[in-house]
Amino acid sequence: MEGFASLKAPSQATPFFSSTPRYWNLPSQLSFYKRSPFSTFSVRAQVESNDGLAAVATSGESVTEALKVKEWEVGMFQNEVAASQGIRIRRRPPTGPPSHYVGPFQFRLQNEGNTPRNILEEIVWNKDTELKERKPLIVLKKALENAPPVRDFIGALKAANERTGLPGLIAEVKKASPSRGILREDFDPVEIAQAYEKGGAACLSVLTDGKYFKGSFENLEAIRKAGVKCPLLCKEFIIDAWQLYYARTKGADAVLLIAAVLPDLDIKYMVKICKLLGLTALVEVHDEREFDRVLAIEGIELIGINNRNLETFQLDISITKKLLEGERGKIIRERDITIVGESGLFTPEDIAFVQEAGVKAVLVGESIVKQSDPAKGVSNLFGKDISLG
Template structure:
């Protein structure tokens, strides 16, 4: 039998210290096998067999790659480009939040249109996205967030279009799990004024590309961070037309800590972001007026709230109470 000399004689390499990963949410590795030569033999080494997502956000991101392939088949990029040309002009999402905060002395509210979630199931069975958005606007919301993820949140880009066509004047955020520019084009063609990008999912090289693409088609950006490290990383980027969201949910445990906003905003990176005039939105765990005050005291000029509002039968009144 012929042996591969390298396989038996190479000294064992000392353990290397790898730098911390730039992102905490992995992309799915390619499936299949790779061919590895060894002397006169070759072996097929399986790749990605048995790989499982670490948490629900990673599962969603892995699913998106396949979903985007299907979307491109149904709606080619060229057709989206034509739709973007006739879409209503984009509105100032960040400006609307600033104006509302200045006018009311309370954080500007991004109220979320969401039918379901992976953890709660269906939140609002009587779901009419346009009516819910109109109620939010009547109650005093500055902007509207629309979940477009179908499989995990029972959302759709059609909901985004329906809200825009219903005459809602609040700027609209497309809340999608973006991994490709195609999703940005789809958002803009559907009437979005801003889009969510998640730092835990996207390394800086991807963020640079996606943020440039978003700005080019008129979308503002809500860039979400979960930690001081993520904030330090995104502050290296050009943040024109961008606001920052602080998610109070731990991506590993999915526990919520409202003090996360304060921890991040009082850090050196947080102070630098404030000096640069960036707008911050508190996300996750906001259910009561006391929670709104907590976010405001931490330094958030905006808040994003979904479940506690959408589940109510009178969403306009729920918004008024939350902002009281």
């Protein structure tokens, strides 16, 4: 459909506070508006008489309803881009906009509801709904100015690796997961974070998703304000650059970008924004194609290998070894990219296995957060005391 939505590409000179990636290969009727710093994404409606959507406007439908249809179409284009890169997680339900019109009298029919194919897709769809209620970026301006200084996330991991001879630990503050349910009933995020730090963690990962992991940005902020010195990773399902700015206002030093969800252009764009904000981007992969995609992106310094299949949630720590063999491992070493082993790590033998494969850091949650004393859980994980004192 031509002429309904015209969006213009943002100026190269004003990348700051642009909340939507720039898809330079969009069809001719779609481009992005130029936006000044702190502006919000806007759409211009142009209904032409020869446009099929003209019937929507002239039949009493509001422009807002018509824009919802066009928003869905843009989402479908994102799905097509993602699918071309092997991404199976759909950003939008696939069967159509919320409603459609049939017949000469424009009867309105509701489309049947769409069912996510796996838990990750369900989380992404829910996150998209959550973000519709977000505050404008301009509201974050003052909070960004007052955000605490960014700390060196990768530097902390490397220092821990050199000090202990073991992978630097990113200990995860996590109350629950979709696959395991509640992991810890007596959940005090600040107390757990302090115990991790005491036990020798180099960095912390804080779950901020509420619906599926029982986390919150309030937990992230509380840990930062409590004086915990470990750099903090905001463990969120990021689908929009706005989330990067928000994480920074809450005290994050690093953020997670999931290659199974984000097309290459999104990752490139978000990595650049992270550098503007001083954030470290941990880019997560879980198969060969995702790894190759990420290695082709300039500026990647930290890659996480998730041993969990993000669609089935099955675990296999041999994935880490498989992905780091051969040419990929050589590229990693040449570029001095830090590799983080994620998921399925419960014993000193597991840690030794991924370290032998080339991992310099590990992200662990379940096996230590469930311990009555998380600090002791850290020493049990590594088979020895790695604390500073």
